[in-house]
Amino acid sequence: MLEKESEMLRTVRGVGVRGVIAVAALLVTVVATAGDELRIHDAWMPEVPPVARAVAGYMTLENHGDEPWVLIGAGSHRFDKVMVHSTVEESGVARMVHEDEVVIPPGETVAFDPGGLHLMLIGPHKPLDRGESVDIILVFQGGAEVPVRFRVGKKRVGEGEHTP
Amino acid sequence: MRRARVAGLGVPAALGLLVVMALVLAAGVWLSNERADPYAGLSPALQAKLWPEPRPVEPFHLVDHHAEPFTEERLHGQWTFLFFGYAGCPDVCPMALRDLSDVRKILARDGLDDEAQFVFVSVDPERDTVELLDGYVTFFDEEIVGVTGSQDEIDSLTEQLAIMSVRVDDDGGSGFYHFDHTSSVMLIDPRGRVIGAFPPPHIPERMAEHFTALRNLGAR
Numbered sequence: 001m002l003e004k005e006s007e008m009l010r011t012v013r014g015v016g017v018r019g020v021i022a023v024a025a026l027l028v029t030v031v032a033t034a035g036d037e038l039r040i041h042d043a044w045m046p047e048v049p050p051v052a053r054a055v056a057g058y059m060t061l062e063n064h065g066d067e068p069w070v071l072i073g074a075g076s077h078r079f080d081k082v083m084v085h086s087t088v089e090e091s092g093v094a095r096m097v098h099e100d101e102v103v104i105p106p107g108e109t110v111a112f113d114p115g116g117l118h119l120m121l122i123g124p125h126k127p128l129d130r131g132e133s134v135d136i137i138l139v140f141q142g143g144a145e146v147p148v149r150f151r152v153g154k155k156r157v158g159e160g161e162h163t164p
Numbered sequence: 165m166r167r168a169r170v171a172g173l174g175v176p177a178a179l180g181l182l183v184v185m186a187l188v189l190a191a192g193v194w195l196s197n198e199r200a201d202p203y204a205g206l207s208p209a210l211q212a213k214l215w216p217e218p219r220p221v222e223p224f225h226l227v228d229h230h231a232e233p234f235t236e237e238r239l240h241g242q243w244t245f246l247f248f249g250y251a252g253c254p255d256v257c258p259m260a261l262r263d264l265s266d267v268r269k270i271l272a273r274d275g276l277d278d279e280a281q282f283v284f285v286s287v288d289p290e291r292d293t294v295e296l297l298d299g300y301v302t303f304f305d306e307e308i309v310g311v312t313g314s315q316d317e318i319d320s321l322t323e324q325l326a327i328m329s330v331r332v333d334d335d336g337g338s339g340f341y342h343f344d345h346t347s348s349v350m351l352i353d354p355r356g357r358v359i360g361a362f363p364p365p366h367i368p369e370r371m372a373e374h375f376t377a378l379r380n381l382g383a384r
């Protein structure tokens with residue numbers, strides 16, 4: 001049952017007061033219909049070597065509400081620092097750009113995927129194991145702090161979990 | 165705050181270098197059309213990735229993750245897929261290493277894996293020590309070779325391969341820094357000559373096909 005829960009969509013309802021969403025987010029996994037609704041799913045981190053100094057966090061955010069959601073930061077107890085970045089290819093060079101905010105407009109979906117938007121998770125306090133779940137707090141404009149559970153695995157764009 | 169690592173040049177100079185190299189490439193393409201093209205039988209998609217003239221890699225002195233010397237001599241006698249990155253890289257490098265590992269597995273399936281090696285060269289030698297690379301590259305694939313060394317020697321290699329690498333320090337004063345770097349995989353032939361560059365996205369099946377086509381051309 002718990003295992004099932006972690007696979008389900010994580011649904012957040014705003015209903016005007018975005019500051020008090022945090023606790024509800026952990027509990028509410030049922031799709032709600034009205035209000036400022038944001039669904040975050042497919043949150044995962046690629047497996048990296050224990051010596052890796054940073055790892056990326058990927059996820060998909062769907063705004064089912066009537067107002068934009070604006071991601072302005074993130075944090076976690078497992079890492080020294082979390083930043084929102086995107087990788088931009090320019091004349092054959094992969095540049096990593098800091099994003100002050102990522103807007104998820106009403107009715108739209110924003111995907112954090114390899115080679116594009118990612119959470120930059122710097123300085124893991126201990127190595128991440130395959131299949132492990134790691135909580136990251138996403139901070140949105142208006143003060144909402146949304147905990148999201150990331151699975152450590154091998155998922156790639158357009159694929160399910162797969163083994164080598 | 166940025167510091168370019170292309171032969172000690174500043175960013176504008178490094179970009180200028182890129183422009184010059186693009187012109188040289190364009191001139192080379194024009195010239196190669198003027199005479200018999202050894203790559204004529206290859207697909208346009210593959211031809212677009214090849215340098216107009218193979219260019220020998222000049223001597224350099226680096227060290228692999230077993231602390232053995234890694235010099236231009238190690239580029240002779242087999243093909244080399246060469247990628248430049250760093251162990252603190254969260255997105256592009258793990259992706260590229262997984263892709264290279266997949267290419268190697270496809271070649272192994274076809275019995276060609278002993279004809280190619282896969283090499284990851286650090287552009288952050290200050291942090292990427294031999295010991296660290298040993299734990300890093302082998303996590304992705306036991307057969308991938310990790311290479312590091314002095315900054316000067318790495319610069320001399322990146323310069324001749326037209327690899328760009330720029331250190332970017334975090335504005336927030338966290339002491340964190342990352343590198344913006346070339347994300348192409350360079351291909352070196354068994355005579356130790358750069359023959360082309362595979363820009364991302366690196367689709368393993370496609371890279372293996374391209375490798376096989378080039379290898380068959382050479383085997384003829």
Ligand SMILES: [Cu+2]
Pocket residue numbers: 085086096118119120254255
């Ligand atoms: Cu990043």
